[in-house]
Amino acid sequence: HRARSAAEIRADFPILARQVHGKPLVYLDSTASSQKPQSVIETMNTYYQSYNANVHRGVYEISEEATAAVERARVKIARFIHARHSKQVIFTRNTTESINLVAYSWGNANIHSGDLIVLTEMEHHSNLVPWQLLAQRTGARLEFVPVTEDGLLRQDIYDELLTYHPRLIAFTHMSNVLGTINPVQEMIARAHAVGATVLVDGAQSVPHLPVDVQALDADFYCFSGHKMLGPTGIGVLYGKRELLEAMPPFMGGGDMIRTVKLQASTWNDLPWKFEAGTPAIAEAIGLGAAVDYLNDLGMEWVIEHEHEITAYALERLQEIPGLTIYGPRALEQRGGVISFTLGDIHPHDLASILDQEVGVAIRAGHHCAQPLMERYDVAATARASFYVYTTTEDVDALVQGLQKAQQIFSF
Numbered sequence: 001h002r003a004r005s006a007a008e009i010r011a012d013f014p015i016l017a018r019q020v021h022g023k024p025l026v027y028l029d030s031t032a033s034s035q036k037p038q039s040v041i042e043t044m045n046t047y048y049q050s051y052n053a054n055v056h057r058g059v060y061e062i063s064e065e066a067t068a069a070v071e072r073a074r075v076k077i078a079r080f081i082h083a084r085h086s087k088q089v090i091f092t093r094n095t096t097e098s099i100n101l102v103a104y105s106w107g108n109a110n111i112h113s114g115d116l117i118v119l120t121e122m123e124h125h126s127n128l129v130p131w132q133l134l135a136q137r138t139g140a141r142l143e144f145v146p147v148t149e150d151g152l153l154r155q156d157i158y159d160e161l162l163t164y165h166p167r168l169i170a171f172t173h174m175s176n177v178l179g180t181i182n183p184v185q186e187m188i189a190r191a192h193a194v195g196a197t198v199l200v201d202g203a204q205s206v207p208h209l210p211v212d213v214q215a216l217d218a219d220f221y222c223f224s225g226h227k228m229l230g231p232t233g234i235g236v237l238y239g240k241r242e243l244l245e246a247m248p249p250f251m252g253g254g255d256m257i258r259t260v261k262l263q264a265s266t267w268n269d270l271p272w273k274f275e276a277g278t279p280a281i282a283e284a285i286g287l288g289a290a291v292d293y294l295n296d297l298g299m300e301w302v303i304e305h306e307h308e309i310t311a312y313a314l315e316r317l318q319e320i321p322g323l324t325i326y327g328p329r330a331l332e333q334r335g336g337v338i339s340f341t342l343g344d345i346h347p348h349d350l351a352s353i354l355d356q357e358v359g360v361a362i363r364a365g366h367h368c369a370q371p372l373m374e375r376y377d378v379a380a381t382a383r384a385s386f387y388v389y390t391t392t393e394d395v396d397a398l399v400q401g402l403q404k405a406q407q408i409f410s411f
């Protein structure tokens with residue numbers, strides 16, 4: 001991996017050169033969606049300019065080039081998460097669709113009335129609502145692992161819930177609100193010891209941490225391209241081969257079939273059984289370019305850089321009187337996401353002032369984790385999040401903006 005300075009990396013992201021309200025853009029909302037390097041943008045343009053064609057069907061050069069490019073991207077992604085085979089990488093639209101695919105295809109066939117599904121209090125709505133719908137469809141029941149005051153899962157209660165032999169356990173690898181990195185490998189081992197199947201929501205971990213799905217022994221692992229320097233409209237479901245082979249298709253249509261008769265059809269092999277219709281071709285190829293970019297930096301560098309920025313941010317934010325930070329203090333238990341409140345200033349007002357006064361873009365709201373807001377008894381939080389292009393100067397601008405907000409509201 002090439003050691004590159006922050007200035008060198010930032011030069012790769014055209015949007016970071018723009019201004020907002022006459023000030024340089026300070027983008028601190030990568031947890032919502034990351035910015036895109038020029039190499040990803042150019043890769044997608046080149047597809048449209050040079051070999052735009054549908055895949056799997058055309059027996060002509062540019063269609064074969066497009067098909068090969070999509071399958072090369074799939075192999076890159078499989079290697080990036082250390083999947084045994086690229087057939088275990090199913091392209092979806094995003095993390096949400098990946099989780100819904102499992103809830104419908106695996107869930108409908110394997111979850112029955114009275115079965116227990118275990119989730120956690122820190123889940124994103126995308127890893128909560130699909131399981132609520134499954135429980136309503138099947139008569140299964142949901143139980144939740146609570147979160148401690150400092151943003152960690154109650155492992156003692158997780159162990160207690162395991163004694164009830166849940167059929168399915170689903171939890172996030174890293175919280176999009178608290179930054180908490182859960183001990184996924186050991187939680188999966190304990191789940192497997194009682195015969196549970198485990199889905200991991202990797203939307204915030206694959207972009208920021210080295211992930212090895214075989215070492216974790218995850219049964220299903222889900223993530224989105226747009227959070228990891230790739231385009232929107234492309235996500236991934238990773239699954240153990242035997243599970244994916246046994247699952248019925250999620251959507252019916254072209255490409256996912258082998259033979260079609262009027263009354264019945266047979267299915268294509270993995271991964272195409274789960275990829276009905278024309279795929280997001282440019283987006284899959286773009287995600288492959290995003291993986292190239294991350295591999296060039298190295299994920300160990302990525303998480304180390306984010307820990308440096310997070311440590312600096314935690315230190316600077318704690319200088320601000322009246323500011324409350326949610327989530328673990330220990331760096332090794334968290335990633336580059338900091339949720340906070342500042343006195344009784346509504347997070348939406350904070351975000352507006354930061355945008356207008358210092359060009360800083362943060363997220364304010366419930367972050368699609370309303371049960372977690374309820375657990376901390378807050379209506380909303382402000383949230384700053386970091387990525388490969390974030391610098392300590394970005395954090396300084398955030399602190400300056402928060403101090404400005406305090407002045408404005410201290411009238």
Ligand SMILES: Cc1ncc(COP(=O)(O)O)c(CN[C@@H](CS)C(=O)O)c1O
Binds near residue numbers: 096203204224367
């Ligand atoms: C842990 C976690 N799990 C699932 C999702 C959904 O990702 P999609 O690409 O939208 O399907 C997200 C996306 N969270 C964004 C949008 S709410 C955030 O600002 O926090 C996530 O963080």
